[in-house]
Amino acid sequence: xxxxxxxxxxxxxxxxxxxxxxxxxxxxxxxxxxxxxxxxxxxxxxxxxxxxxxxxxxxxxxxxxxxxxxxxxxxxxxxxxxxxxxxxxxxxxxxxxxxxxxxxxxxxxxxxxxxxxxxxxxxxxxxxxxxxxxxxxxxxxxxxxxxxxxxxxxxxxxxxxxxxxxxxxxxxxxxxxxxxxxxxxxxxxxxxxxxxxxxxxxxxxxxxxxxxxxxxxxxxxxxxxxxxxxxxxxxxxxxxx
Amino acid sequence: xxxxxxxxxxxxxxxxxxxxxxxxxxxxxxxxxxxxxxxxxxxxxxxxxxxxxxxxxxxxxxxxxxxxxxxxxxxxxxxxxxxxxxxxxxxxxxxxxxxxxxxxxxxxxxxxxxxxxxxxxxxxxxxxxxxxxxxxxxxxxxxxxxxxxxxxxxxxxxxxxxxxxxxxxxxxxxxxxxxxxxxxxxxxxxxxxxxxxxxxxxxxxxxxxxxxxxxxxxxxxxxxxxxxxxxxxxxxxxxxx
Numbered sequence: 001x002x003x004x005x006x007x008x009x010x011x012x013x014x015x016x017x018x019x020x021x022x023x024x025x026x027x028x029x030x031x032x033x034x035x036x037x038x039x040x041x042x043x044x045x046x047x048x049x050x051x052x053x054x055x056x057x058x059x060x061x062x063x064x065x066x067x068x069x070x071x072x073x074x075x076x077x078x079x080x081x082x083x084x085x086x087x088x089x090x091x092x093x094x095x096x097x098x099x100x101x102x103x104x105x106x107x108x109x110x111x112x113x114x115x116x117x118x119x120x121x122x123x124x125x126x127x128x129x130x131x132x133x134x135x136x137x138x139x140x141x142x143x144x145x146x147x148x149x150x151x152x153x154x155x156x157x158x159x160x161x162x163x164x165x166x167x168x169x170x171x172x173x174x175x176x177x178x179x180x181x182x183x184x185x186x187x188x189x190x191x192x193x194x195x196x197x198x199x200x201x202x203x204x205x206x207x208x209x210x211x212x213x214x215x216x217x218x219x220x221x222x223x224x225x226x227x228x229x230x231x232x233x234x235x236x237x238x239x240x241x
Numbered sequence: 242x243x244x245x246x247x248x249x250x251x252x253x254x255x256x257x258x259x260x261x262x263x264x265x266x267x268x269x270x271x272x273x274x275x276x277x278x279x280x281x282x283x284x285x286x287x288x289x290x291x292x293x294x295x296x297x298x299x300x301x302x303x304x305x306x307x308x309x310x311x312x313x314x315x316x317x318x319x320x321x322x323x324x325x326x327x328x329x330x331x332x333x334x335x336x337x338x339x340x341x342x343x344x345x346x347x348x349x350x351x352x353x354x355x356x357x358x359x360x361x362x363x364x365x366x367x368x369x370x371x372x373x374x375x376x377x378x379x380x381x382x383x384x385x386x387x388x389x390x391x392x393x394x395x396x397x398x399x400x401x402x403x404x405x406x407x408x409x410x411x412x413x414x415x416x417x418x419x420x421x422x423x424x425x426x427x428x429x430x431x432x433x434x435x436x437x438x439x440x441x442x443x444x445x446x447x448x449x450x451x452x453x454x455x456x457x458x459x460x461x462x463x464x465x466x467x468x469x470x471x472x473x474x475x476x477x478x479x480x481x482x
Contacts, residue, residue, distance in 0.1 A: 158403030166395045
């Protein structure tokens with residue numbers, strides 16, 4: 001076989017090659033028994049190349065979180081301040097899902113690896129905490145000056161992260177089968193139902209409680225709304241004329 | 242001066258002496274530059290005594306979390322299953338506050354130390370996660386078989402932990418001044434308002450939304466409640482006759 005007329009082999013960028021080599025070794029000999037030297041030897045590059053892309057061996061396991069955190073921060077900063085705040089942080093959380101869903105096989109492989117290595121779980125916790133702080137920081141600004149603004153911001157950020165991760169983990173446990181988007185949308189919808197606020201113009205807004213299957217309705221009303229409007233909203237929520 | 246007639250000096254238990262020695266050294270020379278050898282030398286005990294009480298240097302910074310986690314687990318297991326689940330996990334979270342409030346000076350000292358040492362923040366994150374998992378585990382059992390049971394459990398556990406920690410951090414930042422119990426009660430009250438469910442017998446239950454200062458009321462009603470009862474609850478919630 002000659003190669004002269006063949007298209008040149010597409011060489012993955014060095015960063016991808018390092019991730020690929022690392023995961024092959026983690027699978028073969030275990031995370032703890034794999035060194036950075038082993039990884040660079042397999043990838044055919046020098047140690048300095050590794051550390052140009054990844055500050056540590058942990059970072060090669062989560063190669064896209066820094067980019068995703070930067071995307072999330074940029075997304076939150078790009079709003080014009082008119083967005084419903086809870087909806088906005090839910091949309092920001094979806095960026096994390098998109099990163100996982102871009103490469104299901106890799107995400108599932110990493111999920112299994114992380115479950116086995118306490119050090120990686122600790123690393124992941126710290127990343128999750130950074131996402132949560134990014135969301136909470138945005139909400140704190142949006143709720144600035146309100147009573148309990150920081151409390152509300154922190155609680156909603158934690159709830160959004162928990163809902164997102166509940167759906168993400170289910171999808172990862174199913175080996176990436178099923179519709180990750182639909183699962184995360186549903187989970188985030190429950191948080192929005194619990195926390196999102198009526199629009200400025202709406203005096204009354206019926207909503208559904210977190211556990212959708214339940215036979216309960218929730219009505220949120222401005223205290224100064226006329227009683228007849230509240231009653232009408234209750235009737236509508238109860239499905240009565 | 243003779244000591245024969247004096248009361249014997251009360252010697253703190255060895256565990257407390259190790260914590261005391263550790264914090265004195267952390268303050269004097271910094272956490273990273275203090276070794277376990279330094280600590281045992283100052284406390285006047287051997288290395289084996291240290292490791293009998295603390296698996297690592299990090300653990301001496303958080304000497305009471307294991308006991309608190311055990312207390313929380315026992316408290317959650319001791320219920321008879323009739324308790325309102327959200328109220329129960331809020332009460333469980335108060336055990337953590339109590340641990341901090343038992344010794345405000347120590348808690349404030351540790352808070353400042355933890356802020357300066359990334360390794361300790363990572364340790365603390367892992368502890369917080371263990372509390373959250375204990376609460377979520379209880380709620381998952383209580384919500385077993387319900388639609389979105391695990392989702393609801395995870396979201397509420399995260400919200401309770403975030404609310405608790407928001408209030409706890411405010412108190413620590415104020416150097417332990419102010420009423421920690423009142424702050425945590427208020428924060429947990431907001432979570433209960435968002436998530437706690439009407440009692441089994443109550444067809445209608447008015448409640449307040451998370452941001453208490455806001456001019457909004459929330460009414461939760463069983464879908465099969467008679468309309469007149471819902472309207473009466475709305476009137477009561479709106480403060481009208």
